[in-house]
Amino acid sequence: NPRAPGSGTYLFSSGTLVGLYVPTPDTTAPNTGFAQGPASLVASRGATFAFTTTATDDADGFLCSLDGGAFAPCSIVQTFTVGDGAHTLEVSAKDDIGNIDQTPAIWQWTVDASPPVVTITSPTEGQGIVLGSEVHAAFTCTDPRLQTCTGDVANGALLDTGTAGARTFVVTATDTLGNGVQTTVHYKVGRPITVTAGDASIGWLAPLPTVGATAQGLLPGDTLVSLGTDLVCAPVVPTRRPLPPGTYPTRCSGGANAGYLIGYADGTLTVAPPPRGAPPPIAPRLLVISGT
Secondary structure, eight states: OOOOOTTOOEEETEEEEEEEEEEOOOOOOOEEEEOOOOOOSSSEEEEEEEEEEESSSSSEEEEEEETTTTEEOOOOOOEEESEEEEEEEEEEEEEESSSSSSSSSEEEEEEEEOEEEEEEEOOOOOOEEETTTOOOOOEEEOTEEEEEEEEEOOOBBOOOOSSSSEEHHHHHHETSSSEEEEEEEEEEEEEEEEEEEEEEEOOTOOOOOOEEEESSSTTTTGGGGGGOOOOOOEEOOOOOSOOOOEEEEEEEEEEHHHHHHEEEOOEEEEEEETTTTTTOOOOOOOOOOOOO
């Protein structure tokens, strides 16, 4: 390469060396620039750059350093994927004999691809609200570039509790870069009722009884059947048999009806002591039969 240091051209005449031409070596590094890059503040985590160089003949590529990392080869058009926050790209052009731009071109930009954070404190997820009661909406939206923050009703306004049923409450927030989010909570408006498990008494060694229930607050015409087929009431007892004498709770669960807010109250199962002089229960035995 005639531009490389130490290279030259030998001149011969009839096989005899008559001279040596040594050109001035090329030690000039190319200059680097940007033809394309992201805006100073963007919502995209992908950033595409296009570079320029003054090494128009025999340009040998570029070296890139992202956010202070080691310089590595990169193309004249290069895409990087980065996270939220501030970023810096340094680029140096390189020519074919190894001259590298010692004053890299620098591009700085900031990425914000995250939507606002919405916090809803009223109503809460799964909350039961008594029909006709006054409950106020409460929510906040947080983002350094917050643009909008709106709920189904304004922050501090009354929720609709005039009719029974399942409800949702939605808050929508956006920032100035177009990042947006919708946050939804589910709640229920209904009449409060209490389902109380029935009491029962059994003798020693007796099987567990079927437990009934009563409900206070049902609308005229409604019964326990109105609370769904999943309503189950049963004693809450240990697995040990026979049950030691004493008292145990009876409990209901699983009821569901769009018009009611169901609370539960325990009943009592009483297990009587064994009769005086009764023999202890015989533990079952395992009969092992062996043969040939």
